[in-house]
Amino acid sequence: MQKINDERLVIQNLKNIRTAFLIQTIGIIAILLYEVVTGGFQSARENPIWIVLLLSIIVHNFLSIRVSVDMDDGEKQSKRPWPFSRTFSLILLLGVAAGSLQYIYSNTLLHASLVGGAVFICFLAPFSFIHYLKQKQRDESDK
Numbered sequence: 001m002q003k004i005n006d007e008r009l010v011i012q013n014l015k016n017i018r019t020a021f022l023i024q025t026i027g028i029i030a031i032l033l034y035e036v037v038t039g040g041f042q043s044a045r046e047n048p049i050w051i052v053l054l055l056s057i058i059v060h061n062f063l064s065i066r067v068s069v070d071m072d073d074g075e076k077q078s079k080r081p082w083p084f085s086r087t088f089s090l091i092l093l094l095g096v097a098a099g100s101l102q103y104i105y106s107n108t109l110l111h112a113s114l115v116g117g118a119v120f121i122c123f124l125a126p127f128s129f130i131h132y133l134k135q136k137q138r139d140e141s142d143k
Helices: 006-037 041-046 048-071 086-105 109-142
Strands: none
Touching: 006 041, 041 048, 048 086, 048 109, 086 109
């Protein structure tokens, strides 16, 4: 298979991939909606296609983050970036707060720990990825 060198063909190929992804996602959502109608929401969540939909959404969002960081204008930002330790501390505080609220409502330490940990990880992963990309971008611009 040859590498595509023509920019028009590369753009058309990317549009084709986007269309295929859109059709695939619509198909997955249609199958899950059918599951919800026939067997209820719990039945749809037990279907392995649910995990495929969640993973494809997560991958799409991380790829979109990469593009938005590359398009980010550095002039708007201050000279000194926000330290990662502050971001980590705020995310940890958010996870503890979410876990505490869950503990107040459920009185179960296990559920509170799971909710707090999930909130912590779900916020830490994208912020760490963005920090890594911006740090890499600053290092390349300093060279």
